Every structure is written in C-alpha cells, then in structure tokens.
Amino acid sequence: MADTVDIAALVDEEAGHVSRRIYADPAVYEAEQEGLFRRAWGFLAHESEVPEPGDYVERQLAGENVLVIHGKDGVIRAFLNSCRHRGMRLCRADKGNASFLRCPYHGWSYSPEGELVSVFAEELYDAEHLDKSELGLIKVTQVDSYKGFIFGCWSEETPALDEYLGDMRFYLDILVGRTPGGVEVMGPPQCWEVHTNWKFATDNFTGDNFHLYTAHGSIAELGLLPPDPMALSFGNLIQAQRGHVLHIVPGPPIPEAEYFGLPMELRPVIEETLSEPQREIAKGHAFSVGTVFPNLSFMQVMVQGDLRSPPTPFLSFRIWQPTGPTTTKVWSWLFVEKEASEEYRKATYEAYVRTFGPSGIFEQDDMENWEECTRMNKGAIAQRYNLHHGMALQVPPDPDFPGPGKAWPGSYGERTQLCFYGEWKRWLTQEEPWA
C-alpha cells in the first residue's frame, strides 16, 4: 500500500487544505517514520536528568529505545539500548545509575562509554570469533546538545544541530537561556498514552490559541480565563525557521504579566542575560507556545490552577512520540530556572500539575478533542473531505518585528500550522528537505 499514497497531494499550503489521511493512514505513518523520524533531530533528554557519571535514562528516537548515559569521562552519549549478542533490551529501568550495563540475558556487559567489556565464558571464543572492540553499543549517529537539551539523529546527512535549529535558537534562548544558569528539569517526565495521531498535538502546539474558549469553555466559565475571548488574540504567530514555529501572546497591561509572569526577583538577571530584541519580546509577553520541528513542543504560560491561586507561570517541554498511526506517547517535563527560589519552585510545580499533565484540567480537554478528531478522521468517507486551515492567511508579516523569521500579527490564525505541514511534506517527499 505504501507506494499508493501520493504524499505531496495530502497538504496544500496555498489553499490551506490538509488531508485527513495524514492523521490515520498506516502508509503515511510508515512514510513518516522513514522520511521524517529516522532523519530529523529528536529531543532525547536534558543534561540535568543525568548529572552524575553513570546516570542514564531510557528514551525513544524514531520509535527505538535509546540509552542516554553520562560517561565516566564526563561525556554524555546515546546508544541503542540493545545488546550486540541477541539484541536484548540492555537497561530495563527507565532511569538509574550504573557502573556497568549488564545484559539480563547472557550477561555481556558494557561500560557507560559503550564499550563491550566482558563476555560470558570468554575463554570459549577464539580471537577470530570475538573482537570486543567491534562490539560496542550501537551509537546514535549524531548526538549534540543546545543549552542542555540533548538531541539525537539517526542520519549522517542531516545538518548539524545548530544549523537545524537555526533561528529557533533565538526564541529558545528566551525560554531556556534567560538566566546565566539556564533551566533544569523538576523531576522525571510524566508519560502517558493517547489514542491520537501525534500531529493533532503539534497542530495544537504550533500556536492554536483559538480553541481556548470552546475546548476549555468550562475553565473559562469558572473565570480562569479572561472574560473577553478576544483578550488572548493579540501578539504574533512566528515561523522562526522552516517548520520551527511558535506564538507569543501578551497578557493584561500590568507588570506582573511581563516577562511571562516570572518572579520579580529573577527579572534583573533576565534583563541582563537576554539581548535587546529578546528582552523586548520577553517583556511584552505572558504566553508562548511552540514546536521545534517535528515533535518537541513547549509552553511558557501563566495559569490559575484554581480560583484561589494567582496566575502562575510554568515552562513545560513535551515530546509527542508516535507509537502507531493513531497512538501517541506523551512525555512532558517541567523546567525551572536554576536560580529559582524554593517558593517559586513549589508554585510553578503546582500550577503545572493542576492544569497540564495527564490529570491537568486543560490537558484533559485537549486529549479528548485530539482523540475524537483522530477517531473521526479514520473514516473512509470522512477522508474524502479535506480539513480546513484558513484563518488570517491574508495578514501580511510585520516587517518591523524585532526577532528573526517571519512574524504575523495576531495570535488567532492558522499560519504556523501550515508552516508545520509544509515542512512535514518536504521531509516525506524530498531527498534533502533541509537544502
């Protein structure tokens, strides 16, 4: 079946049309695994998750289990979590600290640097049939990090991480590089499975602000969103570079809502750390949601977890890992400035768990919508009709916007979604989509 899908016909950026098949078709899923996930850079872990030598976490890269491990030499590496003997899953915990990686099946063991160090009954092999130096763990082809965010890539041809992220780094710095210490994780990620295609998550996280008053209508009714549904329609939709997109949205005109509502005591150091245009953007906005292409999304938002708490900011990064054509595993991390006070850590943690994560009041609404969208779009009849992405396409970009890339004024619109789908199509159809 795979050769019968004309991927190029599934997305029409000009017309603002996207085929429903991209969310449900097994052939599209296969094409995506090969063309996109086995070639693009994927987020693996943050350095603060593996601070000590021997620390490791198990992650996924293009659907394969990968071990991210801090070597005794201080270098963080990434390997396929599979023994070279029979392929057994080497580390069976998703996180830990190991002096050696011992295979549970026949006992082959590896150093944290990935060398095969011992083989059971080694004396029964002759030199011709066992060369341990050839049998180290399989390395992730490219591994690199940006501001502590470790990425991996299965392709040699894909440009280096810095070039791949390109101008998105300018915006990432506003979120993760705004203090000298940068950010660190608050605990391990929360993981859960959703019956949705991963692109409904990215579609929402390329900056869909216009679902708030319907999908989260009950939250609005409680008074946890501003009363005017157009209050959150200001700001910009931004294409930083290629498929890397985000929105930035101002809050109410009060100092508390500047700098994403971050604690006052951090603001002087933020002002010092950011460049002038970054400072201008950070100062003027309270919310930013975006996606590092293809499936690493972030949200820097001020929320009220309940009626008694004041709006409190949090920063979450999440991976939408496809586990099948219509299933997705979500990994969601909470980040905080290394310099943050204990008091702020508690507040940001509470705001995050009450609103997002598997039990969050917002996340629940979103998951329900994405699951039902996926279920509906599986239908053969439904698939005869395209989906619609046409909002605010007539708005020209602002030539005076202080940041790189293109910025379209107004945060209600479907520009960034179309940028994402256009890039998605290039990776599935082109030899060198990055060229």
Add this chain to the structure above:
Amino acid sequence: MSDTVQSSSGRVMVRVAAMDDLAEGRLKLVRAAHAKLAIVRTGETVRAVSAMCTHARIFLAPGNLTSDGLIECPMHGAMFSPEDGSVRCAPATKPLTVHEVKLLDGEIFVDPGEEPVEENADTTKPGARPSAAQWGNWG
C-alpha cells in the same frame, strides 16, 4: 418611498426591510449603514439589536428564536432578550445594544447608531495590545 427618515431626535434612520419580510418568532439579519443588526417582530412591534454577540464578537445567526422567545448565539450559547438586549444566559455578560425602530407604511426604519470607535484595535495590526478591560478580574 425614501430610504431614510428622521427620528424624533433628528437622527437619520435607514430602511432595512418591510413588515411582510418578517415572520413572527424569527430573527432576521439586516444592514443599516455601517451597522449589522438583528431584527425581530412580535405582533405589530419590531425590535432591533446589534447583531454581534458581546461575548466573542461573533455574528448572531438568522433563524428561530428559542422557545422562550430569546436570541441564542450560535457559538457558545449565550442568550439575549430581543426586547431590551439584556443577557439571559452566560457566557456573555454585556447586553446587546438596542436600536430605535420606526414603522412607516409597512416599512421598517432603524437608527444605525454612531459608528463604533473600535475599543480593542484590530488584533492583526502590528503592535496591537489587549486592553485591561478585556482581562476583567483575571488574576
């Protein structure tokens, strides 16, 4: 017949429809100069209110009133009285503005009101910012 008449206070009223165009219990959308209005007929009386829901600035839809004779917004279900524009059901909080109506020989004339000064600027204009009022008591 002229397309405009003067109101008692000297304002220009615009002809928008004929009585015969209106059915009892149904809402009709009309344009009067710059204003888009919703008109409703009850017996021999006609009322006109602004056609834009005050909640998310969505235009109301033509069609039947509710069984209680109210105007229902198609987007989030706010309800308004066609009599005086008042809110009868959330999520809207601000009433619809009422426009003066005059009936002359079976024709309906409506005062379009002043051209509104856009209180919240076009959100797609570079540098536009929300007003404090739009955020209400948030936080």
